[in-house]
Amino acid sequence: MKFEHPATFNPIDQLKVVGHPTSRIEGPLKTTGTAPYAYERHDVVANQAYGHVIGSAIGKGRIASMDLRAAKAAPGVLAIVTADNAGKLDKGERNAAPLLGGPEIAHYHQAVAVVVAETFEQARAASQLVRIDYEKEDGKFDLAAGRDKSSVPDPKIGGPADTAIGSFASAFAASPVQLDATYTTPDESHAMMEPHASIAAWDGDKLTIWTSNQMIAWGVTDLAKTLGMPKENVRLISPYIGGGFGGKLFLRADILMAALGARAAKRPVKVALQRPLMFNNTTHRPATIQRIRLGANRDGTIAAIGHESWSGNVEGGEPDMAVSQSRLLYAGANRMTATRFAGLDLPEGNAMRAPGEASGMMALEIAVDELAEKLGMDPVALRIKNDTQVDPEHPERPFSQRQFIECLQTGAERFGWSQRKPQPGQVRDGRWLIGMGMAAAFRNNLLTKSAARVRLDRDGIVTVETDMTDIGTGSYTIIAQTAAEMMGVPLEKVAVHLGDSDFPVSCGSGGQFGGNNSTAGVYAACVKLREAIAQKLGFNSDEAVFADGLVSSGNRSVPLAQAAGNDGLMAEDGIEYGDLAKTHQQSTFGAHFVEVGVDADTAEIRVRRMLAVCAAGRILNPKAARSQVIGAMTMGVGAALMEELVVDTRQGFFVNHDLAGYEVPVHADIPHQDMIFLDETDPMSSPMKAKGVAELGICGVAAAVANAVYNATGVRVREYPITLDKLLARMPEVG
Numbered sequence: 001m002k003f004e005h006p007a008t009f010n011p012i013d014q015l016k017v018v019g020h021p022t023s024r025i026e027g028p029l030k031t032t033g034t035a036p037y038a039y040e041r042h043d044v045v046a047n048q049a050y051g052h053v054i055g056s057a058i059g060k061g062r063i064a065s066m067d068l069r070a071a072k073a074a075p076g077v078l079a080i081v082t083a084d085n086a087g088k089l090d091k092g093e094r095n096a097a098p099l100l101g102g103p104e105i106a107h108y109h110q111a112v113a114v115v116v117a118e119t120f121e122q123a124r125a126a127s128q129l130v131r132i133d134y135e136k137e138d139g140k141f142d143l144a145a146g147r148d149k150s151s152v153p154d155p156k157i158g159g160p161a162d163t164a165i166g167s168f169a170s171a172f173a174a175s176p177v178q179l180d181a182t183y184t185t186p187d188e189s190h191a192m193m194e195p196h197a198s199i200a201a202w203d204g205d206k207l208t209i210w211t212s213n214q215m216i217a218w219g220v221t222d223l224a225k226t227l228g229m230p231k232e233n234v235r236l237i238s239p240y241i242g243g244g245f246g247g248k249l250f251l252r253a254d255i256l257m258a259a260l261g262a263r264a265a266k267r268p269v270k271v272a273l274q275r276p277l278m279f280n281n282t283t284h285r286p287a288t289i290q291r292i293r294l295g296a297n298r299d300g301t302i303a304a305i306g307h308e309s310w311s312g313n314v315e316g317g318e319p320d321m322a323v324s325q326s327r328l329l330y331a332g333a334n335r336m337t338a339t340r341f342a343g344l345d346l347p348e349g350n351a352m353r354a355p356g357e358a359s360g361m362m363a364l365e366i367a368v369d370e371l372a373e374k375l376g377m378d379p380v381a382l383r384i385k386n387d388t389q390v391d392p393e394h395p396e397r398p399f400s401q402r403q404f405i406e407c408l409q410t411g412a413e414r415f416g417w418s419q420r421k422p423q424p425g426q427v428r429d430g431r432w433l434i435g436m437g438m439a440a441a442f443r444n445n446l447l448t449k450s451a452a453r454v455r456l457d458r459d460g461i462v463t464v465e466t467d468m469t470d471i472g473t474g475s476y477t478i479i480a481q482t483a484a485e486m487m488g489v490p491l492e493k494v495a496v497h498l499g500d501s502d503f504p505v506s507c508g509s510g511g512q513f514g515g516n517n518s519t520a521g522v523y524a525a526c527v528k529l530r531e532a533i534a535q536k537l538g539f540n541s542d543e544a545v546f547a548d549g550l551v552s553s554g555n556r557s558v559p560l561a562q563a564a565g566n567d568g569l570m571a572e573d574g575i576e577y578g579d580l581a582k583t584h585q586q587s588t589f590g591a592h593f594v595e596v597g598v599d600a601d602t603a604e605i606r607v608r609r610m611l612a613v614c615a616a617g618r619i620l621n622p623k624a625a626r627s628q629v630i631g632a633m634t635m636g637v638g639a640a641l642m643e644e645l646v647v648d649t650r651q652g653f654f655v656n657h658d659l660a661g662y663e664v665p666v667h668a669d670i671p672h673q674d675m676i677f678l679d680e681t682d683p684m685s686s687p688m689k690a691k692g693v694a695e696l697g698i699c700g701v702a703a704a705v706a707n708a709v710y711n712a713t714g715v716r717v718r719e720y721p722i723t724l725d726k727l728l729a730r731m732p733e734v735g
Helices: 027-031 120-127 143-149 168-174 216-227 253-265 275-280 357-375 379-385 404-415 475-487 514-537 560-564 622-641 701-713
Strands: 049-055 061-067 077-082 111-117 131-136 162-165 177-185 197-203 206-211 234-237 269-272 288-296 302-313 334-343 394-398 427-429 432-444 450-456 462-465 494-497 545-547 550-553 556-559 569-575 587-599 605-615 673-677
Touching (some): 049 120, 077 253, 168 302, 206 216, 302 357, 357 379, 357 701, 404 673, 432 701, 450 475, 450 514, 462 475, 475 494, 587 701
Parallel strands (some): 302 334, 462 494, 605 673
Antiparallel strands (some): 061 131, 177 288, 197 269, 432 587
């Protein structure tokens, strides 16, 4: 189905099932521990062996020698795979560095071997017996040091590296109120609970992988290319994922090493990456250095917006597109954005929840707060004044929906923003200095094709099959809601099967595009099934009504189960969007409000309350969507106050590569969170009239926290995370 404009009659608009706060249908499996995650699939194939991955002990250089003799002789060892005996390997299209290193080493903890044994303990013990000698080289591990040698990248995603509208330099120089500040964000880890894990089994020249992966079709394509085999011979199965946040978008070492280990051992092999390897072997959010210049007239009209960003990555990697939101969020006649890339020898940087906007808004939304102070203007009012209903870089392209002002006004009223004291350090509660901060939320709405297969059986059960994944976001439930609405059956009459490459190719889970596009694909398949049912019953498909388990037209009604017959009916289709993305800018908007307390003596920061207001199209399942947003808000607090992969710039690795050293928020760090969804449907987005929301919830949160800390203390910190050592020496200034 090619979607170009909303249908005259859309069954989804009945909202009998869609749009209702519905508990996740797979929830009982997860809460009882019976949902089978990748490493726990003991029943899928017999005689499973265990693989233990060895990661490189250097950040840059080459392997001089590798002695496997003692390891091969260890109890239970079945095989050891290295680059020397793995056979010819290619590199997947979406992998910046080879997943199996040797002799050349691209980064620390790059996989260099997998030891396969009868038990996990035997594999782990034998891996300690492998002796590897390295020839170290001087690597590039420091973004700040590499900034001056950075280059203009050719990013594959996120648009051009540089943009320019009007004359930024002259407009900035002529502006009576100016801000020129530099901000830094650190490397961050996805730090999901479930490790990267896979079970691989060969049947002749056919390979099946049970894994934890967000994008099934990408995984099949890249694994087939890496192994040099037809993709028709590769099957990936990933029905349940214990967290991804973008870290499981791409083929990673667990999948490849399980496949190579199983081929060498001639039996199924399971591999889970050790926690340290998850930090250094897989992807992370790369650090950025961002310079923002804003020039405004004294009435608050922004005349000049300049945003430059530097980030680093391994050779073949991509930059963080931290400037992306600055091209779209605020009006301004004269604009400039620039992205620069520094080649580093650190582990690969790639997508992490809201790549680009999350780190970019950490800087931009502090800068706007600083500009408001220079203007003597309320931060909410400044943002409202500089709203735009068209793409500032392409004024001929309007936003399909943009309720940014409504988000700001609603949030300010609900949060009690009028009680905020503009002068920092004015409010105390005992030993705590109290401050309020806010920031805009922005994330693009991405349209991508997605397909599904829908079956109707003689019992009236509607079964949906698509390779879409559920990473804890509620995909099973919103897909079931969509099919139930379209086919006129209760939710319990719908079965959903996800995460199998034998199913039609969906959009996958990532970029907050999963919910809208995957359900639109199911919608398209259901439209085709409705047409088949109507034709079989002799009804006009445009007039047939599907409701309460019946198909009706005129004065005739037939039970849906009867329409299926003994053999059932099946339909398959997908959604495609034509030129919609060219004619209208599609984005999601929001506003974050935060109150913090800062201990006047120790500079300890405590978040006291939070509010998010989101405008993100039709909310398909408010219960699941709320969970997504408050989870994103929690990640935003982590980014603001604690999350940082600390780089050893001498050896080239992330020092705090476990969940003890890499700090994330816990329950005690997060107060009551409130959130509001504005009533919005976007008919330009899809037949579901929905958008994404899972990543919108993190965009701007860290800046709102930072702005609240400044309002409490008068200390402006531009280097994330905002740890107490960056505040403490300056706290006496506010007494």
